[in-house]
Amino acid sequence: xxxxxxxxxxxxxxxxxxxxxxxxxxxxxxxxxxxxxxxxxxxxxxxxxxxxxxxxxxxxxxxxxxxxxxxxxxxxxxxxxxxxxxxxxxxxxxxxxxxxxxxxxxxxxxxxxxxxxxxxxxxxxxxxxxxxxxxxxxxxxxxxxxxxxxxxxxxxxxxxxxxxxxxxxxxxxxxxxxxxxxxxxxxxxxxxxxxxxxxxxxxxxxxxxxxxxxxxxxxxxxxxxxxxxxxxxxxxxxxxxxxxxxxxxxxxxxxxxxxxxxxxxxxx
Amino acid sequence: xxxxxxxxxxxxxxxxxxxxxxxxxxxxxxxxxxxxxxxxxxxxxxxxxxxxxxxxxxxxxxxxxxxxxxxxxxxxxxxxxxxxxxxxxxxxxxxxxxxxxxxxxxxxxxxxxxxxxxxxxxxxxxxxxxxxxxxxxxxxxxxxxxxxxxxxxxxxxxxxxxxxxxxxxxxxxxxxxxxx
Numbered sequence: 001x002x003x004x005x006x007x008x009x010x011x012x013x014x015x016x017x018x019x020x021x022x023x024x025x026x027x028x029x030x031x032x033x034x035x036x037x038x039x040x041x042x043x044x045x046x047x048x049x050x051x052x053x054x055x056x057x058x059x060x061x062x063x064x065x066x067x068x069x070x071x072x073x074x075x076x077x078x079x080x081x082x083x084x085x086x087x088x089x090x091x092x093x094x095x096x097x098x099x100x101x102x103x104x105x106x107x108x109x110x111x112x113x114x115x116x117x118x119x120x121x122x123x124x125x126x127x128x129x130x131x132x133x134x135x136x137x138x139x140x141x142x143x144x145x146x147x148x149x150x151x152x153x154x155x156x157x158x159x160x161x162x163x164x165x166x167x168x169x170x171x172x173x174x175x176x177x178x179x180x181x182x183x184x185x186x187x188x189x190x191x192x193x194x195x196x197x198x199x200x201x202x203x204x205x206x207x208x209x210x211x212x213x214x215x216x217x218x219x220x221x222x223x224x225x226x227x228x229x230x231x232x233x234x235x236x237x238x239x240x241x242x243x244x245x246x247x248x249x250x251x252x253x254x255x256x257x258x259x260x261x262x263x264x265x266x267x268x
Numbered sequence: 269x270x271x272x273x274x275x276x277x278x279x280x281x282x283x284x285x286x287x288x289x290x291x292x293x294x295x296x297x298x299x300x301x302x303x304x305x306x307x308x309x310x311x312x313x314x315x316x317x318x319x320x321x322x323x324x325x326x327x328x329x330x331x332x333x334x335x336x337x338x339x340x341x342x343x344x345x346x347x348x349x350x351x352x353x354x355x356x357x358x359x360x361x362x363x364x365x366x367x368x369x370x371x372x373x374x375x376x377x378x379x380x381x382x383x384x385x386x387x388x389x390x391x392x393x394x395x396x397x398x399x400x401x402x403x404x405x406x407x408x409x410x411x412x413x414x415x416x417x418x419x420x421x422x423x424x425x426x427x428x429x430x431x432x433x434x435x436x437x438x439x440x441x442x443x444x445x446x447x448x
Contacts, residue, residue, distance in 0.1 A: 011421055012414075015392060017399055046425065047393045050378065053371035054287065054394045062286035066300050070282060071275075073304070074311050078271035133337040137313065181312055 001029045006036045010043055115238070118183070118202060119221045119229045122240035125180035126198040126227060130189050137179045142186055145177030149203045151237060151265050152177055152186045158264040160188050160199070162256045168193060170256055190253065197243040197253050199261065201234075218254040220247045230254045235265040274314045281324045282307065285331060288390065292335065302338075306331040325397055329405040332387075336407075369428060377427035385420030388413055393421075 006029050012018050013026055030037050054060065129135050146153025161172040173189040173196065184203040189196055218232040218241070228247040231240050232254060239261060241254040285306065289299040310317075310330050317326055378386055387406060391397045399417075403410045 011417065015399070043421075046428070049369055049371075049374055050389075050424075051394045053374040054291070054390070056371065057287075057375060060287040060290045062283050062290075062300075062303075063296075066286070067282055070304055070307060071279060074274070074279075074307055075271060077308065077311060078274065135309075137316070138333075182315070 001025045010040050116222050121183045122200045123227045123242050126242040129178050130196050130198045139176040139178040142177050154264045155186050158260050164252045192253050195245050200240045202238045234262045237265050277323050281327055305334050325401045332405050373431050380427050381423040385416045388416045389420040
């Protein structure tokens with residue numbers, strides 16, 4: 001190994017990224033070359049100085065109050081999430097009991113609570129994905145997501161634009177599969193009256209078939225106070241349409257795109 | 269949510285994440301906002317974190333993802349342009365850096381090189397990440413990581429050599445032999 005080779009490999013050696021054989025050859029060269037030893041020492045000292053300068057710079061230190069506030073907020077979020085998780089378990093358990101002894105009225109009430117929770121997740125996905133582009137897990141193509149739910153793959157090629165009854169265009173923007181707080185959705189974004197609208201198809205859950213009533217009409221549901229949310233069922237999938245537009249406009253989009261969605265999902 | 273696990277595993281990295289966020293944002297309010305959003309999303313996704321793996325690297329990956337999404341939403345263009353095509357191999361021979369350097373000179377030199385190169389140098393030489401961890405965090409190929417490290421370090425050494433020749437030093441950081 002020549003000095004030129006050592007200089008080009010020196011930083012990778014310090015980072016532990018070299019193969020064993022290359023490291024051995026480099027070390028053997030260093031044993032007999034004081035110039036390369038000096039260069040390596042200089043690089044090593046620079047790394048140490050950079051790390052020390054970065055870790056001690058007073059302008060880069062966080063405020064102690066900020067760290068306390070951060071922990072407090074996260075602790076509160078964790079306990080709120082815990083209660084929501086327990087609620088889901090209670091709902092599931094209640095459904096079993098109700099299915100045994102209570103009529104369809106009771107099951108409808110329990111189903112509405114689960115629908116509200118899923119609608120809230122759909123609204124959260126609209127906000128964090130369509131509006132803020134800030135989900136921790138990267139979205140994937142619908143074709144790629146077909147391994148989770150075969151219907152997602154069929155949504156990748158269907159035309160999803162149209163016109164409202166009044167003639168205003170509903171413009172297709174983009175589509176993908178994404179995950180929000182553990183719930184996977186097929187996500188189609190369209191634009192109506194200049195405003196983004198999300199169509200979110202929830203990944204099929206085995207509970208869906210008996211948990212939710214078979215109402216197929218699109219209707220507003222309580223999801224998130226910041227958005228209007230409309231929901232309908234199509235081929236055993238729960239579909240949510242979410243936007244900051246008024247509820248009547250969101251219903252227009254839902255009704256305009258139900259047929260092509262249903263054709264792709266295999267429903268009516 | 270597993271708060272106990274998150275508190276033990278992730279929260280200790282908050283001060284270090286803030287340092288990185290503050291360096292990237294150069295604004296305390298923006299840095300606090302970035303760190304807060306990073307930890308909120310990390311808590312929501314903590315069930316996907318594999319215990320025993322590098323939690324700090326996982327958090328920094330989320331931080332870079334959150335930051336790049338924010339900037340993309342504001343600017344509608346890539347956060348980090350591919351500067352490698354524009355900065356050719358024109359960095360000249362780099363003399364040995366001065367033995368005496370102030371912290372301010374070091375950080376000023378780091379801040380003067382292109383942001384894309386700053387990121388990889390920070391993640392490698394300060395945070396101690398592997399090339400693979402850096403590639404995953406920044407969503408760039410490993411070859412790009414290695415190229416930017418090579419050029420970033422060369423530019424850093426060049427800036428420091430110039431600073432050492434240009435200014436006197438009123439105080440210095442003593443180097444320890446064998447400092448990694």
